[in-house]
Amino acid sequence: MPGENKRRFERVRAQAKVKLPGETEWSECNNSNISGSGLFFDTAKELKPGDFVTMQFMLHTESNAIANVHFFASAKVVRVIPIGNSFQTAVEFIIDDVVRKEILKVIEIIKSQNLKVDRPTTTEAVLQKNKPQ
Numbered sequence: 001m002p003g004e005n006k007r008r009f010e011r012v013r014a015q016a017k018v019k020l021p022g023e024t025e026w027s028e029c030n031n032s033n034i035s036g037s038g039l040f041f042d043t044a045k046e047l048k049p050g051d052f053v054t055m056q057f058m059l060h061t062e063s064n065a066i067a068n069v070h071f072f073a074s075a076k077v078v079r080v081i082p083i084g085n086s087f088q089t090a091v092e093f094i095i096d097d098v099v100r101k102e103i104l105k106v107i108e109i110i111k112s113q114n115l116k117v118d119r120p121t122t123t124e125a126v127l128q129k130n131k132p133q
Contacts (some may be wrong), residue, residue, distance in 0.1 A: 004041065009036035012110050022113040023042050026058070034059065038075065039064040040093040046087050050108050053091065059106050073099065084089045 011033045017026040018041055018073050029041040039057060047053065052074065075091035093100070 005078065009104070010107075010111075011035040011040075012107050012108050014059050014107075016041055017058045019057070020044065023055055024130045034103070034107060034110075036093075036100050038078070038090060039073075040088065040090045042083075043079070044086055044120055046082075047077045047080055047089055049077050049080055052094075054079065055091070059110065071099065071103065 001011065014034045015033065016029045016032040018039075019026050020043065023045065027045075027074075028045060029043070032039065032041040034040075034106055039055075041057075042085070054072065054074050056070065056072050058071075059132040074094040076094060077089060078092050079088075079090040080118060093103075095103075
């Protein structure tokens, strides 16, 4: 059916850092999401659809419920969109079920963190209350 969602796994927004082949430093990804089947991220490195990469990536949450969970994964580049000086890149993981289950566990933690109400700190609440109108 047209417009049918063919995704096998739910995607969630995630804070991620990636290290691609040939890179020595971690790159913070400002716009990323992950599922059990792949990762979407911004990078300065141009990859081509069809490229195969072995990548490292870390996931973390703002609340530090998990801190820098580190994965290695082989992946196939499925989409690249140039935006200014960076590239929005989508990769499909080539991983075994054990690694996929670990990624899915982290996704569940990220989902639970994203569902919590974001309450201001006491300082933020006082500053907001005393802010001139």
